[in-house]
Amino acid sequence: MESTSAPVPGSSPDEMFPVLTPDQQARVLAHGRSRNVESGETLVEPNAQGTKFFVVVAGKLDLLRLSDDKEDVVAVCGPGMFTGELNVLSGRRGLVRIRAAEAGEVIEIEREPLRALIQTDSELSDIFLRAFILRRLELIARGIGDLILIGSSHSLDTFRIKEFLTRNYQPYSYIDLERDAEVQDLLDRFNVAITDLPVLICRRTVVLRNPSNQEIVNCLGFNEGIDQTHIRDMIVVGAGPAGLAAAVYGASEGLDVLVIESNSPGGQAGASSKIENYLGFPTGISGQELAGNAYAQAQKFGAQVLIAKDARGLACDRRPYALKFDDGENVPARTIVIATGAQYRKLPLQNLSRFEGAGVYYGATHLESQLCRGEDVVVVGGGNSAGQAAVFLAQTARQVYMLVRSGGLAERMSRYLIRRIEESPTIQLLTNTEVISLEGNDQLERIQWRNNTSGNFETHNVGALFTMTGAIPNSSWLEGCVACDSGGFIKTGSDISNEDLSRANWPLARPPYLLETSLPGVFAVGDVRAGNVKRVASAVGEGSIAVSFVHQILSE
């Protein structure tokens, strides 16, 4: 059985398990209560919701992982140390049992007062947040959790589930059917037929056969306890960089914010191996890390996030507006920030969908690069994302063929990427070239491409194709509620013509604010917006700017 691994960046035991000073403990106590514990007393069971947080004053607490009726000690908290990891902020069910190893005294604090403390005490906020994030990374690195995924590296659904768990920072163990002899034993134990794969064993008891992301979320209880009935100040649709920025600024400025995300937090940025041009990160930052930190930050300020929940429509003919979902639910809001971004265009190839996740990928992260280590790969596209993918994959692949349909790399491509592509001995740039066909059985095995200048065809044994060929906005779910340009990108502010406004029956004397759509109080930010420059920085900037106009609308 292999564990999922993620680097724990420069963490030391002192950072993961810091000791609070008596003064810091007193500040925690002001938000909780002191209580005695008996030796052997269980304070929290795994899977308990609304996990409590404890600071040890005297004695010791064991943090225990349960596996096969056995208890393994994951960590021990002595005097001054505290329990908890990211679950404490999100309110999701905990992963470990907390038990007193000896009689002593603890400070007990509930989740809401803890959040209030984090928001007002910046010193403790830094200590707790850092420890929570590092502990979660450590749990992932050691595969400590109660999820076991059994699948095949040739399966699209196995890849989907792995990606979903990874992007949601959920620790899991993975058993590859093709590589692990013990797998049959495990399948027999849970009465699972090979045809049911991939299988996710959730919380050690529930067996999910090829579950949807929604089913995984239900089993893990991600969305439990989030009220979907009361009118929110602001609903943000999409938890990419733009949506997370709106959530952080909105929640930190006291708004009641609900974020709705159809997949996992991070959006396209989460599919990026390394973002090198985002301000403040001179050595770059992985999209996953940036998104994970932003997600924790939004929750720290009290934003709530519904995961694997797809907005299917907007009730835009009345105020308050309401988001519509598949199950017929409507969630009302005074203002809405649309941050649903864009997705990559698909290559017009007949059997493309057969190989999606089994050789055809739309992101180039650590996860994908491991699947094609030491092999030849093809990257299609001439823009920044394609360039970044080619440079990243060149570190582990044997040969990267970069296929561009036009005569060269996009003019908008960053200079640093062009230079690295030109200087890399592993990257071969093929211009005027396009993919003609894909071949393989369960997995992509061969790719044929054509040089449109010479008319020559070539077929190569390549098992991984990364396609990054321009974006389509995720705006069709709005069904005509807002004015869009000819490409479906949402128009905002002064880009909305008088004609658009009269067609939309714009009811106000003032024109739309910057980033406001043709529907008052509904904003569009990031890649889904017409005229956006498709960068993480602009998405984050727009998400934060929209919040200042939300305040104006709420006070109108």
Ligand SMILES: Cc1cc2nc3c(=O)[nH]c(=O)nc-3n(C[C@H](O)[C@H](O)[C@H](O)COP(=O)(O)OP(=O)(O)OC[C@H]3O[C@@H](n4cnc5c(N)ncnc54)[C@H](O)[C@@H]3O)c2cc1C
């Ligand atoms: C591989 C790759 C590398 C990149 N590298 C860089 C880089 O180095 N530097 C840089 O500046 N930019 C980079 N970009 C571009 C950058 O990631 C995007 O500009 C940025 O992510 C846009 O943010 P966004 O929040 O507007 O949209 P997105 O990131 O697209 O996020 C939109 C979110 O909305 C969700 N969503 C969509 N529809 C719905 C719905 N109906 N209901 C609920 N949720 C929905 C999606 O699941 C998604 O999570 C890269 C992009 C890619 C793909």
